[in-house]
Amino acid sequence: TGGPFYRVELGRRDGRISTKASVQRQLPGPNFKLDQLNSMFARHGLSQTDMIALSGAHTIGFAHCGRFSKRIFNFSPRNTIDPTLNFRYALQLRQMCPRNVDPRIAINMDPTTPRTFDNAYYKNLQQGMGLFTSDQVLFSDPRSRGTVNLFASSNAAFHNAFVAAITKLGRVGVLTGKQGEIRRDCTRPN
Numbered sequence: 001t002g003g004p005f006y007r008v009e010l011g012r013r014d015g016r017i018s019t020k021a022s023v024q025r026q027l028p029g030p031n032f033k034l035d036q037l038n039s040m041f042a043r044h045g046l047s048q049t050d051m052i053a054l055s056g057a058h059t060i061g062f063a064h065c066g067r068f069s070k071r072i073f074n075f076s077p078r079n080t081i082d083p084t085l086n087f088r089y090a091l092q093l094r095q096m097c098p099r100n101v102d103p104r105i106a107i108n109m110d111p112t113t114p115r116t117f118d119n120a121y122y123k124n125l126q127q128g129m130g131l132f133t134s135d136q137v138l139f140s141d142p143r144s145r146g147t148v149n150l151f152a153s154s155n156a157a158f159h160n161a162f163v164a165a166i167t168k169l170g171r172v173g174v175l176t177g178k179q180g181e182i183r184r185d186c187t188r189p190n
Contacts, residue, residue, distance in 0.1 A: 001060055003117030004159035009170055013180035016189050030067045030132035034141040037134060044172045046165065052138055052147045053161035054169065058131070059121035060114065062106040065097030068131055073099060084140045086128030093131075109135075122152035 028037050041051040071082040072093045081090045089111070096107050108114035109131050110121050121135075125148050130136030139148045151158040181190055 001115060001117040004163050006163040006167065009167065012170070013175040014183050014186070014189070015175060015180050028134050030063075030134055031070075032134040032137070034137050034144055037137070044169070046168055046172075048144060049147055049161060050165035050168060052144055052151070053158065053165040055135065055138060056119070056121050056151065056158055056162055057117075058109040058135060059119070060117055061109050062114075063109050063131055064103060064106045065101045066103055068093070068133075069097060069099075069101075071133060072097070082133070082136075084128060084133075084136045085130075089127075089129045107131075119151050119155040119158040122148050122158065126152055 026040075028040055032040070037051055037055075038048050041047070041054075046054075071085055072080075072090050074080055075082040081087065092111075093107070097105065110124060111129060112124060113120040122139075124130060125136060125139035128136065128139075130139065138144045151161065184190055
């Protein structure tokens, strides 16, 4: 997809139990504000810059319509569309994700270069085209806007920050000693 090359640190032990509920509590919600994002990432020793760099992974992948429909149909009593959302983009989203859409329908998180790992995600945020509230807040909040602008202006700066952040993230929660296991087949516990 054009992303940066980096060496993945080896030697992590796999856990023996994995549940959907335990993972969901560790991932930011699509409606998170900046303080919530910073707090969640800080619990794992990650900075705001790390969080913004890791959010850039939304330059590839897709999201189901239900994860952001409130932003385009009933944001608040005064505004049906989230005012931080580019109005033209919101209308496109409404066409792709009409009310009562099949919950299996999903759209690209990056409407401009959805199959390329690049800094277009940050350029989209500058244009009000962040799909989730937790995306767009990175530009709409002045505390994080400078980093978004930096990454939007330099693909190399984004890639370098992403490599640093993903490496730090790989060091979170490492199992040691008798915790976990080294799997013979990585698709299932021994």
